[in-house]
Amino acid sequence: MTQTVSRPAAGARKQPLPLDVEAIRADFPILSRTVRDGKRLVYLDSGATSQKPRSVLDAERDFYENHNAAPHRGAHQLAEEATGLYEAARARIAEFIGAAVEEVVFTRNTTDAINTVAYALSNAATAKEPSFRRYAVGQGDEIVVTQMEHHANLVPWQQLCERTGATLRWLGLTDDGRLDLTDLDTVVNERTKLVAVTQQSNILGTINPLEAIVARAHAVGALVLVDGAQSVPHQPVDVAALGADFLVFSGHKMLGPTGVGVLWGRYEVLDALPPFLTGGSMIEVVRMEGSTFMPPPQRFEAGVPMTAQVVGLGAAVEYLQALGMENVQAHEEALTAYALEQLQAIPGVTVIGPPDTVARGGAISFTVDGIHPHDVGQVLDDHGVAVRVGHHCAWPVVRRYGVPATTRATFYVHTGYDDVDALVEGVRAAQRFFGVTPEEATA
Ligand code: PLP
Numbered sequence: 115m116t117q118t119v120s121r122p123a124a125g126a127r128k129q130p131l132p133l134d135v136e137a138i139r140a141d142f143p144i145l146s147r148t149v150r151d152g153k154r155l156v157y158l159d160s161g162a163t164s165q166k167p168r169s170v171l172d173a174e175r176d177f178y179e180n181h182n183a184a185p186h187r188g189a190h191q192l193a194e195e196a197t198g199l200y201e202a203a204r205a206r207i208a209e210f211i212g213a214a215v216e217e218v219v220f221t222r223n224t225t226d227a228i229n230t231v232a233y234a235l236s237n238a239a240t241a242k243e244p245s246f247r248r249y250a251v252g253q254g255d256e257i258v259v260t261q262m263e264h265h266a267n268l269v270p271w272q273q274l275c276e277r278t279g280a281t282l283r284w285l286g287l288t289d290d291g292r293l294d295l296t297d298l299d300t301v302v303n304e305r306t307k308l309v310a311v312t313q314q315s316n317i318l319g320t321i322n323p324l325e326a327i328v329a330r331a332h333a334v335g336a337l338v339l340v341d342g343a344q345s346v347p348h349q350p351v352d353v354a355a356l357g358a359d360f361l362v363f364s365g366h367k368m369l370g371p372t373g374v375g376v377l378w379g380r381y382e383v384l385d386a387l388p389p390f391l392t393g394g395s396m397i398e399v400v401r402m403e404g405s406t407f408m409p410p411p412q413r414f415e416a417g418v419p420m421t422a423q424v425v426g427l428g429a430a431v432e433y434l435q436a437l438g439m440e441n442v443q444a445h446e447e448a449l450t451a452y453a454l455e456q457l458q459a460i461p462g463v464t465v466i467g468p469p470d471t472v473a474r475g476g477a478i479s480f481t482v483d484g485i486h487p488h489d490v491g492q493v494l495d496d497h498g499v500a501v502r503v504g505h506h507c508a509w510p511v512v513r514r515y516g517v518p519a520t521t522r523a524t525f526y527v528h529t530g531y532d533d534v535d536a537l538v539e540g541v542r543a544a545q546r547f548f549g550v551t552p553e554e555a556t557a
Pocket residue numbers: 161162223224225226264266267312314315316341343344364507
């Protein structure tokens with residue numbers, strides 16, 4: 115068993131926060147409700163799903179009340195308006211990540227986006243159209259992931275390997291919760307077809323050094339898929355600077371609705387991929403003998419899309435742009451520094467992941483000696499503090515660090531120091547409740 119070593123973050127304290135927490139909280143209706151007999155809701159589970167500001171809720175309601183129709187179909191005014199709103203949201207989201215509009219494909223979520231790529235790659239081998247076979251994955255090929263991937267960026271690649279006879283390889287983790295790149299040049303080699311890696315770990319908080327990974331992958335002719343589910347909501351992400359071939363993320367983790375996500379792909383790559391789901395909207399010509407398909411992004415958007423959700427995601431992006439992603443990142447960095455310092459000052463608490471703020475986001479997983487993470491979560495819930503407990507859909511990570519599960523707090527734009535203080539007080543209360551309080555913890 116290897117475990118990360120806790121040590122206090124240097125000189126964190128309460129730096130001034132870049133975002134006006136009180137003003138932002140007023141934008142989120144759910145934050146004015148109470149939980150557990152009148153306690154203030156301290157929502158520290160944005161990493162699982164974020165709360166939604168009023169502007170996002172209004173955008174969805176306005177769509178259904180005033181413009182509801184299926185986009186890209188129908189000759190009537192509502193259909194025209196729905197198409198306009200849907201495509202305007204695509205343009206805004208493209209701008210947000212520095213992409214061309216036709217490179218932005220709407221999916222249900224990150225999971226759906228990754229499966230779309232995985233199935234396109236395995237379908238490529240048998241595609242009738244020769245131009246769709248360029249990135250085909252088959253026997254003898256290799257797919258590379260890392261040991262810190264969310265199941266969404268692991269299981270689809272395991273399944274792809276089972277379908278095609280390809281081999282799955284992975285980069286391991288260091289004791290302090292970072293990617294171990296020692297073997298990068300052997301793990302990513304001439305047989306590698308694709309490297310799938312998260313930009314920010316949902317469980318460790320680690321921000322990965324993508325530049326080195328992208329450079330190595332491209333040097334051997336492999337594609338790179340970046341899982342941005344935990345990065346796009348929390349830091350500026352520009353696809354040109356990223357240099358990858360795919361970026362995937364979920365609307366519901368970035369103040370947007372559930373049911374909508376994004377698959378960004380470099381146009382040249384998307385254009386060379388066969389579709390995954392087929393049916394209406396994605397076809398060019400259909401005859402009984404066979405069909406031809408639209409270019410991207412429509413090729414990957416079969417059926418009537420989740421239009422209101424896309425419009426809602428456009429509003430979420432507008433909200434984040436108004437705050438400024440640099441400010442969002444700096445805000446979370448300040449909170450993370452303070453939280454790491456406060457949590458690691460509690461005897462018996464061990465942070466699983468980088469113990470300081472270097473290349474690290476605001477997902478803090480920890481264990482408390484003598485108390486199961488589910489029990490920690492229960493006591494925190496009694497105090498109105500919502501956190502996540504368990505393996506966080508990244509089972510190999512908890513296994514790597516020799517723990518059954520962790521308690522995880524995640525921050526966002528409405529998080530303030532009072533939320534972190536409530537978390538810390540809740541952890542101390544759990545120690546008292548279970549009678550495992552070290553002397554210093556109650557001092
Ligand atoms: N990747 C990461 C890093 C995540 O944190 C998550 C969700 O927590 C996912 C992928 C899957 O996202 P979704 O469930 O929205 O598809």
